[in-house]
Amino acid sequence: MDPIAKTAYYCCGVRMLDAQSAQPVCGDHLAERFMDAEGRALFQPFLRFTAPNRSNAARHRIIDDLLRDRLAADPGLRVVLLGAGFDTRAFRLAGGQWLELDQAxxxxxxxxxxPESDCPNPLRRVPIDFARQSLSHVLADHLDDDAPAVVVLEGVSMYLSRDALATSLAALKACLPSHSLICDLMTRHFARRYGARLRAQIARLGGDFSELMDDPAAFVIEHGYRHAGRHSIAGRALDHGSIRIPRWVFNSLLRSLRDGYRVHLFEHP
Known part of the structure; x- marks a missing residue:
């Protein structure tokens, strides 16, 4: 498996722990199914990262809630997951026509x-080699109309170079003329100050962050998107009681923690 794809076990393990907790944040009861001996072995070194793990679950919940709102308004909405990993939303959320892309x-x-056949919502899974295949060609082969869509890019952007991110955004705009984009974006400062130990552990799986930006949201806007919302990941974890920091400290001395890693919502056009 591609080194980056191995990080899917980390995210899945986080959701497994969350679902097993007394007060789940995202409550992904299906995550445990993927955590066999190999998955648990890959996840074991990450158990010590308590605060990042809880923030990861909060990130997933933020995106769950954004999707729930859109699916409540349009149950037939197309949902595209790029780098889907072991995402189980097609099985957990009501509504949507789902398209998942990831490594074969x-x-x-x-x-x-x-299995796709067990999904309560329409679901197609498409293998893609992101390094060798054109995202625009793969999307074009599996999209048969220009219907509105919501695209989820979760836990992926920090591994993409600027050129790769720009190419991905161009492919989305070409293949999905009307879509919302939900993605988590991390600043360079956040990664250096708060993510160094976790990043080092991820590197041991063979993956590593690309060169991050000071203002990644501005980069997306520069490539033709309108900014429609943002949600602090650590802030949501604090709201759920997953992490404990005095609110005044969080909103003053730790603003870089509050604002440096957020889930963003963009619209195109």
């Missing part, structure tokens, strides 16, 4: 454990 070995494993 990951897609194959996912389909063995949670």
């Amino acid at each position: 070995p990951l897609i194959a494993r996912k389909s063995r454990i949670l």
Whole structure:
């Protein structure tokens, strides 16, 4: 499996722990199904990252809530997950026509454990080699109209170079003329100050962050998107009681923690 795809076990393990907790934040009861001996071995070194793990669950909940709102308004909305990993939203959320893209070995494993035919919503999974295949060509082959869509890019942007992110945004605009984009964006300062130990552990899996930006949201806006919302990931974890920091400290001395890693909502056009 691609080193970046291995990080899917980290995110899945976080959701497994959350679902097993007394007060789940995102409550992904299906995550545990993917955590076999290999998955648990990959996840074991990450158990010590308590605050980042809880923030990761909060990130997933933020995106869950954004999708729930859109699906409540339009149950037939197309939902595209890029770098879907072991995401189970197509099975957990009501509504949506789902398209998941990720590395072939990951897609194959996912389909063995949670077959598309068992999904309560329409679901297609498409294997893609992001390094060798054109995202625009793959999307064009599996999109048969210009219907509005929401695209989720979760836990992916920090691994993409600026050129790769720009190419991905161009592909989305070409293939989905009308879409919302939900993605988490991390600043360079946040990664250096708060993410160094976690980043080092991820590097041991063979993956590493790309060169991050001071204002990644501005980069997306420069490439033709309108900024429609942002949600602090650490702030949501604080709201849920997953992390404990005095609110006045969080909103003053730790503003870089509050604002440096957020889930953003963009619209195109």
